[in-house]
Amino acid sequence: MAVFTEVSFDEARELLRHLRLGELQELRGIEGGIENTNYFATTDHGAYVLTLFERLSAAQLPFYLYLMKHLAQAGIPVPDPHGDPASGDLLQTVAGKPAAVVDRLRGRSELAPSPAQCAAVGAMLARMHLAGRGYERSQPNLRGLAWWNETVPVVLPHVDAAQAALLRSELAYQNHVAASPAYAALPRGPIHADLFRDNAMFEDGVLTGFFDFYFAGVDTWLFDIAVCLNDWCVHLPDGSHDAGRTAAFLQGYAQERAPTAAERRLLPALLRAGALRFWISRLWDYHLPREASILKPHDPTHFERVLRQRITHPVHLP
Numbered sequence: 001m002a003v004f005t006e007v008s009f010d011e012a013r014e015l016l017r018h019l020r021l022g023e024l025q026e027l028r029g030i031e032g033g034i035e036n037t038n039y040f041a042t043t044d045h046g047a048y049v050l051t052l053f054e055r056l057s058a059a060q061l062p063f064y065l066y067l068m069k070h071l072a073q074a075g076i077p078v079p080d081p082h083g084d085p086a087s088g089d090l091l092q093t094v095a096g097k098p099a100a101v102v103d104r105l106r107g108r109s110e111l112a113p114s115p116a117q118c119a120a121v122g123a124m125l126a127r128m129h130l131a132g133r134g135y136e137r138s139q140p141n142l143r144g145l146a147w148w149n150e151t152v153p154v155v156l157p158h159v160d161a162a163q164a165a166l167l168r169s170e171l172a173y174q175n176h177v178a179a180s181p182a183y184a185a186l187p188r189g190p191i192h193a194d195l196f197r198d199n200a201m202f203e204d205g206v207l208t209g210f211f212d213f214y215f216a217g218v219d220t221w222l223f224d225i226a227v228c229l230n231d232w233c234v235h236l237p238d239g240s241h242d243a244g245r246t247a248a249f250l251q252g253y254a255q256e257r258a259p260t261a262a263e264r265r266l267l268p269a270l271l272r273a274g275a276l277r278f279w280i281s282r283l284w285d286y287h288l289p290r291e292a293s294i295l296k297p298h299d300p301t302h303f304e305r306v307l308r309q310r311i312t313h314p315v316h317l318p
């Protein structure tokens, strides 16, 4: 269960009262998630999620919280964070940790998405990218190329020779891609950067929103597309891409924003980048877990398989 820090009912009730969100009726720790402590908090006013940030610092958090506020105000269905009534500050402190209270999205995650649902996610992702253009705060993708360069040497001692060779060669390839003129031409802005099936909600088959923005950062829009395709549109047993879901996702996206020439050219490379990013982070979480925290680390070998598939079977924009 992803409750790394216990919050008492009284403490949560005081915070929700202070934020003028009503009288707490139920506080329930949320199972699932590997990064933060999350509670569902239900009051007589509404349904909220209380998050205590376990890894991110108070200096890093305003970027994510004000991004969610910005997107919510632009009509993108993301959890709206609630501010202090006096100061407007979106960042709170609970049990000595930085914390936030956001709206709870309706529905549940769709873990076996249809092509139509992938198209809806693609379209909403494009709308989110466009809405993010007016956001004035900036913070890099903290799990981007610099972090891969730092972290690959840390995980190398834990993998076999073939995996080490692949990690090294793919990292060299991605450094080469990132230095290219086509990469410099990619459109960029705030991206979600972790929009997996378990970070979107559906109710009665209809997409109700995206959540878990705590890996967001300013990066290429194409990287966000690649992260989505690598999760929503792959066959989970072997990491191969599903042509129907991929086409639907890309059509949904393109209906809202047409991809540029540089994006067309670099999709295969960024699909590899997206697979590498999560292979590295899963290896890191698996072999170097935080003390007493990660109960169910994700399987790193899945993204090794996705990466190998992306290298041997490149996918191009139609």
Ligand SMILES: Nc1ncnc2c1ncn2[C@@H]1O[C@H](COP(=O)(O)OP(=O)(O)O)[C@@H](O)[C@H]1O
Binding pocket: 002, 030, 031, 032, 033, 034, 035, 036, 037, 038, 049, 079, 102, 103, 104, 105, 106, 198, 211, 212, 214
């Ligand atoms: N705003 C939200 N609305 C509805 N459910 C949420 C919301 N935020 C988190 N959850 C629920 O909590 C679970 C864990 O949240 P997540 O953000 O993935 O945790 P972590 O950041 O620790 O990985 C999600 O799978 C979802 O069920």
Ligand SMILES: N[C@@H](CCOP(=O)(O)O)C(=O)O
Binding pocket: 032, 033, 034, 035, 194, 196, 198, 199, 212, 278, 281, 282, 298
């Ligand atoms: N989506 C990532 C892990 C991030 O965890 P989340 O629960 O915050 O989405 C992965 O699958 O490796």
